[in-house]
Amino acid sequence: MTEHPLYIAVLDGDARGARAAVEEALNAGADPQDLLSSYMIPAMDEVGKRFDDGEYFVPELLIAARAMKSGLELLRPLLAETGAKPVGTVIVGTVRGDLHDIGKNLVASMLEGGGFKVIDLGVDVAPEKFTAAINEHHPDILAMSALLTTTMPGMKTTIDVLKQDGLRDSVKIMIGGAPVTRRYATEIGADAFSESASGAVREAKSLLKL
Numbered sequence: 001m002t003e004h005p006l007y008i009a010v011l012d013g014d015a016r017g018a019r020a021a022v023e024e025a026l027n028a029g030a031d032p033q034d035l036l037s038s039y040m041i042p043a044m045d046e047v048g049k050r051f052d053d054g055e056y057f058v059p060e061l062l063i064a065a066r067a068m069k070s071g072l073e074l075l076r077p078l079l080a081e082t083g084a085k086p087v088g089t090v091i092v093g094t095v096r097g098d099l100h101d102i103g104k105n106l107v108a109s110m111l112e113g114g115g116f117k118v119i120d121l122g123v124d125v126a127p128e129k130f131t132a133a134i135n136e137h138h139p140d141i142l143a144m145s146a147l148l149t150t151t152m153p154g155m156k157t158t159i160d161v162l163k164q165d166g167l168r169d170s171v172k173i174m175i176g177g178a179p180v181t182r183r184y185a186t187e188i189g190a191d192a193f194s195e196s197a198s199g200a201v202r203e204a205k206s207l208l209k210l
Helices: 005-012 015-027 032-052 059-080 101-114 125-136 153-164 182-188 199-206
Strands: 089-094 117-119 141-145 171-177 192-194
Touching: 005 015, 005 032, 005 059, 005 192, 015 032, 015 059, 015 125, 015 171, 032 059, 032 101, 032 199, 059 101, 089 101, 101 117, 101 125, 101 141, 101 199, 125 141, 125 153, 141 153, 141 199, 153 182, 171 199, 182 192
Parallel strands: 089 117, 089 141, 141 171, 171 192
Antiparallel strands: none
16 A cells, blocks of 8 residues: 555655546546545545654645645546545534634645545634534534634634524534634533644544544
């Protein structure tokens, strides 16, 4: 596995190489789902491990995620044709009043690299927009981000609105962002907290018992 060109390209953040490796494998008759589950997801798992170990930093995560996306662009329509299912669906967004998106984008990319279907609502997301998206997409997880202490209360507000709308028990909630702590997650009734993008993937899989 670790010698496969696709695995190496994702691990090295080589977007052009990842796309070329996918094309070559598909032309040789490879199964799209096998390419994803045997090489691309394990490569992103290794990227996350290296980040946790201090071998990789945010730039390496970003270019690895870009390489993953490059390969996925070719695989997505083929996976859809075969009816292949993602490991789970996650709605992500930065809460109302907060316009920071780098961390949120990185988490979304890492989740996608982990085999999740990601619906990105962007930044400055009002509680009502989160609830509308939950009603429309029926996700397994809602992941909220806040980069300012002044916008953190938007997470609790969103959870309160979900309770009012009878949606809280239908979705797991994960939160993160620079000022966010595990204690705060517990206080507002979130199901999980992560302080890093690679950790978010582990938390998401843990929530779904994967």
